[in-house]
Structures are given as structure tokens and as C-alpha cells.
Amino acid sequence: MGFMLSMTFLGTFCGVVLLALGVLALRQCWxxxxxxxxxxxxxGWLLVLAGLYAFTxxxxxxxxxxxxxxxxxxxxxxxxxxxxxIRSARRPAPISRALEPEDRRTNWLRGTAKAFLAIVLAGFTxxxxxxxxxIAMPFATHERIxxxxxxxxxxxxxxxxxxxxxxxxxxxxxxxxxxSAFGYGVAFLPKVLG
Amino acid sequence: xxxxTETRPxxxxxxxxxxxxxxxxxxxxxxxxxxxLIYIVCVSGTxxxxxxxxxxxxxxxxxxxxxxxxxxxxxxxxxxxxxxxRAEGAAHDIMLVGPTAHTPRFAAFYHDDDAGVDGDxxxxxxxxLAAPVEAPWAEFLAELHMELHLPRTWGLLLVGLxxxxxxxxxxxxILSHPRVFKDAFALRWGGSRRLQEADLHNRLGVWGLPxxxxxxxxxxxxxxxxxxxxxxxxxxxxxxxxxxxxxxxGPMARADKSPAPLPDLASMIRQVQARSPxxxxxxxxxxxxxxxxxxxxxxxxxxxxxxxxxxxxFDGAARPLGDGGLETGTVGQQILGALQPLHFGWFGxxxxxxxxxxxxxxLTVIAYNGVTIWLIxxxxxxxxxxxxxxxxxxxxxGQPLAFAVTAAVSLSxxxxxxxxxxxxTVGVAIAAAFAIxxxxxxxxxxxxxxxxxxxxxxxxxxxxxxxxxxxxxxxxVNAALLLIAVVLALPVxxxxxxxx
Numbered sequence: 001m002g003f004m005l006s007m008t009f010l011g012t013f014c015g016v017v018l019l020a021l022g023v024l025a026l027r028q029c030w031x032x033x034x035x036x037x038x039x040x041x042x043x044g045w046l047l048v049l050a051g052l053y054a055f056t057x058x059x060x061x062x063x064x065x066x067x068x069x070x071x072x073x074x075x076x077x078x079x080x081x082x083x084x085x086i087r088s089a090r091r092p093a094p095i096s097r098a099l100e101p102e103d104r105r106t107n108w109l110r111g112t113a114k115a116f117l118a119i120v121l122a123g124f125t126x127x128x129x130x131x132x133x134x135i136a137m138p139f140a141t142h143e144r145i146x147x148x149x150x151x152x153x154x155x156x157x158x159x160x161x162x163x164x165x166x167x168x169x170x171x172x173x174x175x176x177x178x179x180s181a182f183g184y185g186v187a188f189l190p191k192v193l194g
Numbered sequence: 195x196x197x198x199t200e201t202r203p204x205x206x207x208x209x210x211x212x213x214x215x216x217x218x219x220x221x222x223x224x225x226x227x228x229x230x231l232i233y234i235v236c237v238s239g240t241x242x243x244x245x246x247x248x249x250x251x252x253x254x255x256x257x258x259x260x261x262x263x264x265x266x267x268x269x270x271x272x273x274x275x276x277x278x279x280r281a282e283g284a285a286h287d288i289m290l291v292g293p294t295a296h297t298p299r300f301a302a303f304y305h306d307d308d309a310g311v312d313g314d315x316x317x318x319x320x321x322x323l324a325a326p327v328e329a330p331w332a333e334f335l336a337e338l339h340m341e342l343h344l345p346r347t348w349g350l351l352l353v354g355l356x357x358x359x360x361x362x363x364x365x366x367x368i369l370s371h372p373r374v375f376k377d378a379f380a381l382r383w384g385g386s387r388r389l390q391e392a393d394l395h396n397r398l399g400v401w402g403l404p405x406x407x408x409x410x411x412x413x414x415x416x417x418x419x420x421x422x423x424x425x426x427x428x429x430x431x432x433x434x435x436x437x438x439x440x441x442x443x444g445p446m447a448r449a450d451k452s453p454a455p456l457p458d459l460a461s462m463i464r465q466v467q468a469r470s471p472x473x474x475x476x477x478x479x480x481x482x483x484x485x486x487x488x489x490x491x492x493x494x495x496x497x498x499x500x501x502x503x504x505x506x507x508f509d510g511a512a513r514p515l516g517d518g519g520l521e522t523g524t525v526g527q528q529i530l531g532a533l534q535p536l537h538f539g540w541f542g543x544x545x546x547x548x549x550x551x552x553x554x555x556x557l558t559v560i561a562y563n564g565v566t567i568w569l570i571x572x573x574x575x576x577x578x579x580x581x582x583x584x585x586x587x588x589x590x591x592g593q594p595l596a597f598a599v600t601a602a603v604s605l606s607x608x609x610x611x612x613x614x615x616x617x618x619t620v621g622v623a624i625a626a627a628f629a630i631x632x633x634x635x636x637x638x639x640x641x642x643x644x645x646x647x648x649x650x651x652x653x654x655x656x657x658x659x660x661x662x663x664x665x666x667x668x669x670x671v672n673a674a675l676l677l678i679a680v681v682l683a684l685p686v687x688x689x690x691x692x693x694x
Contacts, residue, residue, distance in 0.1 A: 027379045041375075062532065063500045067542065069404040070549045076401035077556070080381050087385035099211055099372075100571075101218035115227070118362075119355070127425055135430055142519070142526030145442050149422050150529070153354075153414035157361035165220030165366065187429045 011058030012067070015051045019072050022047030023079050031083070048072065104167065113169055121176045122159030126152045128183025135187050209372045217370035221363060225564045228359035230589055231342075233561040235356050237593045238339035239409070240554030243539045243547050245336060246297040247667055249329040252604070254659050254668035256325060257318035259293040259300050265460035265467075268292065268475055270321045271302065272459055276483060278323055279304035284311035290478045294495075296543050301327060331604035334612040335597070340417075343613040347420060354417020360410040363564075367399055374400055388570040391563045398556040405553040406560075412537035442530060444507045445515050448487030454510050456483070457490050461512045466494045476503035486510065496521055500541050501531030562590050584627040584636060591640035592623030594682065598647035605654050638686050645683035648675050 025044030029037045055071070056064030134148030163172045209217075225232075241248070250256065271290060279285035286306035293300050302323070305312035314327035341349025368374060378400055381393050399406065415422075420435075427438040440446045459478055466473050477493035488510040493503030505518035517523075520531025535541035539550030569583050596619035600612045623643075627636040652672045659668065 030376050031379045060498045060500070062528065063498065063541070066500060066536065067546070070546065070553070073402045073405055073553055074549055077398070077552070080379055080397050080401065083379055084381045084383050086383050099214050099218065101222050102212070102215040104219060114223075118224075123355075123358070127422060130422065131425055131429055134426055140524055140526065141441055142524055142530065144526070145426065145438075146526035146529050148426075149415055149419065150411070152418060152422055153358050153361055153411055156358045157365055157410075157414070160224065160358065160362035161217075161220060161366040161369070164223050164362075165216040167216065191429060 008058040011054055015054035015064075015068055016071055016075070018047050018051030018054055019068070020051075020075050020079075022049075022051055023072070023076050027079055027083065102167075110169070114164060117163040117169065117172050117176065118160045121173070121180070122163055123156050125176045125180040125183065126155035126159060128180045128187065129155055130183075132183040132186035135190075209369065214370050214372055217366050221366040221370050222568055224359060224363050224366065226568060228356060228363075229561065229565045229586075231352070231356045232360050232363070233558065233590065234342070234593065235339060235353060235413075236360075236554065236558040236561050238335055239413070239538075240551060240558055241335055241597065242339050243550045243554060244671075245332055245538070246299075246540075247547075247671055248332045248335070249327075250297075250299065250665050250667040251655070251671035252329040252331055253316070253325070253327070254663040254665045256299060256316045256665060258298045258665050259317070259319050260298050261319075263292055263300065263475060265463035265475070267321055268463060268478065269458065269460040271300065271317055272456060272478070272480070274317075274321060274323060275302040275304060275315070276456060278315070279313065279483075282311055282313055283309050284313055285483055288478075288480045288483045292475045292477060294474075294476065330612060331601050334600060334604070334616070338613075338616070350417045350420055352417075354414050354419075354421070357410050357414030357417055360561075361407070361414060364399070364403070364406055364410065368403070371396060371400075388567060388574060391567045391570065395560055395563050395567060399560050402553050402556045405550075406557055408536050409554070409557070412533045416533060416537060444491055444505055444518055445489055447481035447485075447489045450485060450487035451482070452486045454484060454486045454488060457488060457508065457510050458512045459490070459492070462490060462492050462506070462508050463494070465508075465512070465514065466492065466506050470494070470496050472496050473504075489515070499531075500535055501528075502535050502540060504531065580633065581628075583633045585624055587633055587637045588624040588627035588640060589620065591637055591644060592620045594644040594678075595623055595640060595647055596620050598644060598651050601651045602647065602654055605651065605658055641682055642686055645679045645686075648679040648682070652676055652679070 022044045025040055025047060028034065029040040029044060034040060051072070052065060052068040055068030058064070059067060130148040130150075130152035132148075133151055134144045137144050137148070139147075159176065163176070166172050268290065272288065275288055275290070276285055279288060282304075284304050284306040286308070287304065289303045291301045291303075300317035302315045302317055303312070315323040316325050316327055318324035337343055337349075340353060342352060343349065344352060374396075377393075377396065379397075381397050383390055383393075423438045424435050427433055427435040431437040431441070436446060457480060462478075463475055473494040473496045475493075476495045477491075479491040479493075480488060481491075482488045490508040490510075492506045492508060494506060495501070495503045499521040501520040504521040507515035507517065509515055518531065519527035521528070523531075539547050539554075565586055569579060569586065572579050596616045599619045600615050603610055603615050604612060623640055626639065627633070630636040630639055652675050655668070655672060663669070
């Protein structure tokens with residue numbers, strides 16, 4: 001029992017150290033931009049992967065990965081916070097060269113159509129495609145239903161992002177309707193025909 | 195995400211400028227449309243990570259069971275609970291939730307939906323019904339996060355849609371951030387407010403991305419599950435949603451209502467432990483209890499796995515009907531078992547909860563200051579939206595204030611609807627934001643009001659429960675609340691002390 005505990009502690013400690021070293025290497029690479037930046041970045045990511053792997057050794061693979069990713073985010077936040085650059089309010093604000101959002105002319109009709117596409121039609125389509133996966137894929141019941149269910153928010157979110165950034169409403173409508181027809185066709189046609 | 199930086203972007207970008215600008219436009223539109231919902235769901239979700247601790251804080255005289263319970267103890271509790279449930283005419287379904295290392299309480303729930311009767315009890319170390327569960331504030335917060343206090347189906351759907359919108363924002367946020375790596379460690383504080391907020395937004399967003407994706411995806415799926423299963427039932431289960439749910443959640447009770455003895459939980463627990471000696475009792479859900487059609491879903495946790503428990507199914511005669519495979523089953527089964535613990539951070543004790551609290555707070559800040567960046571950008575362009583600025587400030591700082599006020603009302607024991615108190619407090623915060631001379635002053639005032647209210651809650655709790663606290667968790671939660679009050683008030687106090 002004591003041995004198991006010390007192995008768990010050792011694995012977790014190694015994971016934290018490797019993750020911290022990886023994040024620090026990435027920071028060195030992206031903030032200082034040294035000559036060997038590419039190697040430093042690759043090394044940083046390798047250390048992060050090694051840290052995640054170290055977490056999976058004492059813990060179960062899934063649990064270890066969850067712990068490792070949590071630790072990764074917290075360590076990165078700490079590194080960012082430690083490197084905070086305090087600026088004087090008296091210093092003039094820098095001239096922004098950042099890209100601004102596209103300035104689009106819009107009206108209520110267009111706004112309503114966009115909302116309909118992003119919320120209703122993208123949702124309808126993603127449910128249809130998730131349903132097609134849940135019914136037609138040759139996997140066990142749990143795989144089909146759970147993965148099909150997970151596809152719904154992913155596809156819906158992606159569809160929402162795309163329809164809101166695409167200025168061409170007709171294109172988005174045609175693609176979403178086609179995907180819906182495919183999804184619901186695969187899901188319901190066998191039942192209707194059989 | 196705002197990509198304001200000081201340096202000119204390189205000529206050859208992986209993402210073209212028009213693409214990034216279109217993504218930014220979509221990201222802004224989506225963020226603004228869903229901002230308030232995303233913010234409320236995030237802030238309540240962050241608090242809800244500590245649901246078990248808050249329930250113990252609300253009922254600090256509740257019995258604590260530190261030792262592991264034996265199979266016979268669980269069986270005796272079932273018998274005791276059934277007697278009470280029968281007396282109340284609610285012995286249809288019974289659920290027992292045993293103590294764990296992190297939550298040393300044993301609770302029992304029973305209900306009969308047809309009769310509209312239910313009961314919730316805490317069990318003491320003797321296996322007796324010690325006291326009804328009394329945690330209205332924790333319940334209020336849970337319903338706010340999961341259903342927004344709307345009718346259940348609509349509430350779940352709206353929260354699920356909010357999760358989708360959050361996921362979509364993450365996608366468009368990353369795609370509208372061409373310097374995601376190069377700026378990954380830049381956090382400039384002071385000087386330009388917009389640059390400061392944009393840096394904070396982007397750094398919190400990028401480094402917390404695994405967490406943000408997991409909670410938004412799992413939250414969206416949990417919220418939309420009723421809709422998805424409903425459509426799946428139409429296509430493959432003759433429109434029967436229960437059948438569709440049973441396909442993934444395990445066997446349901448049969449309709450045979452003829453009387454039968456209580457299921458032998460002790461025997462079931464021992465059967466599972468014969469296969470997995472380290473498995474410990476977590477929960478038991480007995481459907482159609484005391485009838486020939488009864489079915490038991492026994493939750494047993496083996497240390498080292500992520501799910502809160504694996505489900506083992508038995509009929510009324512303790513014959514095994516399979517298991518859910520949540521710990522070691524197929525990929526789909528393991529995903530199913532991981533959804534809830536991964537969403538709420540209920541899988542690794544207090545350290546994981548604290549990490550979830552920090553990352554949840556980060557997501558809350560991202561949701562809040564995304565709109566702030568948009569408002570600053572408008573102001574910078576000479577099109578300030580002062581009314582919106584006031585409303586947004588009030589909505590933001592009104593949440594900790596409303597949570598504190600609802601907690602105080604709940605502690606006072608007054609029979610007042612907590613959702614009504616919550617809405618009234620947010621309404622007052624908005625009115626105050628319009629009454630105060632500037633947006634910044636309104637933010638400061640509401641922030642201080644939140645700190646004072648939280649302090650008031652701690653004092654009220656200490657006075658109300660003086661000499662009755664048996665669960666040490668109450669002291670830890672009070673200490674945490676004090677710390678939150680100090681963190682809220684300190685920057686304001688320090689700013690006031692600074693010489694001009």
C-alpha cells in the first residue's frame with residue numbers, strides 16, 4: 001500500500017515537473033524567439049506529452065489524462081501570471097495593428113435568417129447526422145448512440161460558427177439542407193421502406 | 195477572441211485576413227447573442243463544482259459517516275427507508291447514496307410520481323433516518339445551472355443550446371486567433387484597457403482549452419440528451435423514449451406489480467466484490483421496489499477509474515442482469531461514465547475540485563470580458579453603448595450578489611421563493627447601475643456589495659448554527675467564503691488608499 005502510494009506520488013510529481021518544463025520551454029520559444037526556436041518548441045511539446053504520459057502511469061489511462069490536462073492548464077496559467085507585464089496607465093496606448101471583425105451591413109431580415117440558420121437549421125442538421133450515425137454505423141449499441149450523441153453538439157457548434165461567419169446565406173442553407181436530407185434519410189428511410 | 199497586438203502580423207499567415215475577420219464577426223455575434231446565458235451557466239456551474247460541500251454547509255448538523263459501510267448496513271437502511279416510504283405512500287422507487295471518502299454522508303431518496311409524493315433523508319451511523327435533507331440553496335443553484343428555473347424540458351434544452359453556443363465560440367475563437375502560439379504568454383496589464391482585456395480573454399481561453407471544450411461538450415450533450423434520445427426513439431424505438439434510454443442506461447423495471455420481498459442488496463454488493471474486491475458501495479437505485487418487476491441499479495466504484503461508479507444490474511431475486519461497463523467496458527460505455535464527473539469535476543477529491551473551480555472561474559471571466567472587449571471596441575470607435583455597459587456590469591457583479599442574497603434568505607429559514615429573490619436582486623443591481631454616476635463606479639459599488647453580502651452570509655451562518663455544527667465542512671466553507679469576500683473587496687480598498 002505504502003509502495004503504491006509512493007509510486008502514485010512519484011508519477012504525479014514527475015508529470016507536474018515535465019509539464020512545467022514543457023510550458024517553460026514553450027514560453028522561452030514564443031516570447032524570446034531564439035534562433036533554435038523550432039527545436040525548443042518541439043522539445044516543449046515533447047515534454048508536455050511526456051508529462052501527460054507520466055500522469056497515466058500511476059493512474060488509469062483515462063483518469064491520468066484528465067489529471068494531466070488539468071495540471072497542464074493550471075501550470076500554464078501560473079506561468080502566464082508570473083510573466084505578467086505591468087504597464088503604466090500614463091504610457092500611451094500602443095497603436096493597434098490587430099485585425100478587426102469584418103464590418104458587415106445587416107438588417108433585421110438578414111439577422112433573423114442568420115439566427116435561424118445557426119440555431120434551428122444547424123441544430124436540425126446536426127441531430128439528423130448524429131441520428132444517422134447512431135442508427136446506421138456498424139458498432140455496438142453504446143458506441144453508436146453515445147458517439148452519435150456527441151456528434152450532435154460538435155456538428156451543431158461547428159455549423160453555428162460557420163453559418164455566422166459565412167456571408168453567403170444561400171450557400172449555408174443549401175449545404176445544411178443537403179446534410180439534413182442525408183442524415184434523416186439514412187436514419188428514417190430503412191424504417192419507412194421496410 | 196480579440197487579436198489586438200502591438201506588432202504587425204507576418205505577411206504569410208496560416209489563416210487569411212478576410213477569413214479571420216469573418217470569424218471574428220461571427221464570434222462577436224455569437225458571443226453577444228448568448229453572452230448572458232453563457233455567463234450565468236458558467237458562474238453557477240463554477241459554484242456547483244462544490245455542490246456536496248455546500249449541501250453539508252447548509253445542514254452542518256447532519257450526520258457524518260466516516261467509516262466504510264458494510265453490505266448488511268446498506269440492506270438494513272433499505273428496509274428502514276422502505277417502511278418510511280410506505281408510510282408516506284411513496285414506496286415506488288428508492289435511491290440510496292452511500293458515503294465516500296470525499297463526501298461522508300449517507301442519503302436516501304424515495305418518490306412516487308403518480309402520487310406526487312417524495313422524501314429525502316440523511317442516514318445516521320445507526321442506519322436510522324436522522325433528518326430530512328435541507329439544502330434549498332444548493333438545490334436552487336443546481337436548478338439554475340441545469341434548467342435556469344424554467345420548465346424542465348425547456349430549461350434543459352436552453353442550457354444545452356448554451357453549451358453548443360459556448361463550444362461554437364471556442365471554435366470560432368481559436369480560428370479567429372492567428373497568433374495563438376506566438377502571443378500565448380503575453381499578458382499586458384494596465385495601459386490600454388482593451389489590450390489588457392483581450393490578453394486576459396485570449397490567455398485564459400487558450401491555456402484552459404481542454405477544460406473549456408470538455409465542459410461545454412459534456413454540458414451540451416447532457417442538456418440535449420432528452421431531445422436527442424427523443425428523436426432517436428422516433429427513428430429506432432417506436433417512439434418510446436424509455437426504451438431508448440434503457441438501451442444505454444440499463445434494464446428498466448417490469449410492469450409486474452405483484453408484491454415481492456425487498457431485494458437483497460447485501461448479496462448483490464458481495465457478488466460485485468467477489469469479482470472486484472476493491473469495489474465500494476456508492477449507490478443503489480431500486481425501481482418498482484417491493485414488486486415482482488423490481489430492478490436494482492447498484493453503483494459500485496473501483497478506485498483508479500474516472501466514473502463516479504459502475505452500474506451493476508440485478509433483478510429482485512439478486513440475479514445479475516449485466517453491468518454498465520462504465521469503468522472497463524467499451525469506448526461508448528466509458529464515455530457515458532465519464533460525462534458527469536468530467537463535467538462537474540467530481541472524480542478526484544478536493545484538489546480536482548479546486549482546479550475545476552479555478553478553470554470554471556477562468557471560463558466565467560472569458561464569457562464576461564468577451565462582451566467587455568466588444569463594448570470597449572465600440573467606445574474606441576466613437577459609438578459607446580452606455581446602457582448596455584451598465585446592464586452588463588450589473589449582470590456580471592449582480593451574480594455573486596444575488597447568490598449571496600439567496601443564501602442569506604435560505605439561511606434565514608423564510609419561505610420565500612429563491613428564484614424570485616435571485617431575479618429581484620439582479621433587477622436591483624441593474625437599477626443601481628443606472629442610478630450610479632458612472633459605469634466604473636457602478637461596478638465598484640456592486641463588487642463591494644457582493645463582498646459585504648458574502649461576509650453577511652458567513653456571519654448569519656455562524657449565528658444561526660452556533661453550537662450545533664457537527665460537520666467540519668461548514669467551517670471550511672465559511673473560511674472559503676471569507677476569502678472570496680476579501681478577494682472581491684481588497685482591490686477596491688487598495689485602489690481607494692492609493693494617492694492620486
